[in-house]
Amino acid sequence: MSYSDFKSLDQAVSNLELTVEDIPHFFSQVAPIEPSQRLQETLEENLDLAVSISTEKARSELIITPILLEIRRRFQNKIGYFSGNTFNVDDAKGLMGACDFMLSASSNQSLVTAPVLTLVEAKDNDIRIGLGQCVAQMVAAQIFNNRNGREQQAVYGAVSTGTNWKFILLEKDRVKIDLTEYFIPQLNQILGILSEPFRIYFE
Template structure:
């Protein structure tokens, strides 16, 4: 069993001993973050291209990656950015395999270093089918952080097609899913939510 075997939210919640709460507009209070001119110009070039290619890989490379790198730049490269890396944490629970995107509050790029704060799962169409997998990866990050002595750290997650984003928060054993879907036209809000765990961590 691996992350990809967590097909549904129900499966992830049941296997991993979680509770789930659906909350409309859960992240809407977070301050938006204005995109840089560099990101605006990049997306002006890549959005239509990704839509026409219309594959998960194209959306990941042409839309999601530039957005996540924008977050890394906002924090002066104090964030570790990983794409497609293996993140084996607990084989007995099925918490093994590769993560589409993983962000840590560490500048170390040689290996994944705690704390892991954000997981992003890329999908080429329906967001909901990626939620179970993303939740499993978030639990793995929580276990990983705890093993390094970093307890009580919330883990953020997102499932994205590039143009559509859905966000999740894991606190202890509770999963909070924002019922609101965010669109690329709300880029400043998407950036704000992605930046939030790093704002909190670095301001401690």
């Protein structure tokens, strides 16, 4: 079993013994961050093309990656960016395999270091399908953080189609899902939420 085998949120919650809380506007208090001119220009060029191609690969390369690299630049490249890397944490629980994207609090591209933010590409442009996989990866990140002395570190996760974003927070065994879905015109809010775990860590 691997992350991609967690086909639904119910499956992840049941198998990993979690509880779920749906919270409207859960991340609404996070300060928005204005995108750089570089990111704005990139998305102006890429967005329509990615939507017209409408494959996961195109949305990943043309929308999601530029947004994640913006977060990395914001923290002076002190954040590690990983795409498709293997993250084997607990074979017995099925917490193994490749993650679509991860950001970690280290500029070292050779090793993932705690804390970790994990992001899943939505399959078939359906955010719901990616929630189970995202939660499984967040639990893996939590275990990884604990092993590296970050026991109190909340884990952030996201599922995205590129144009739509859903954010999740894991604290101990409680999954908190923001019922609000963010869209690409709300880019400043998306950037703010993606930056939040690293703002807390570095500040």
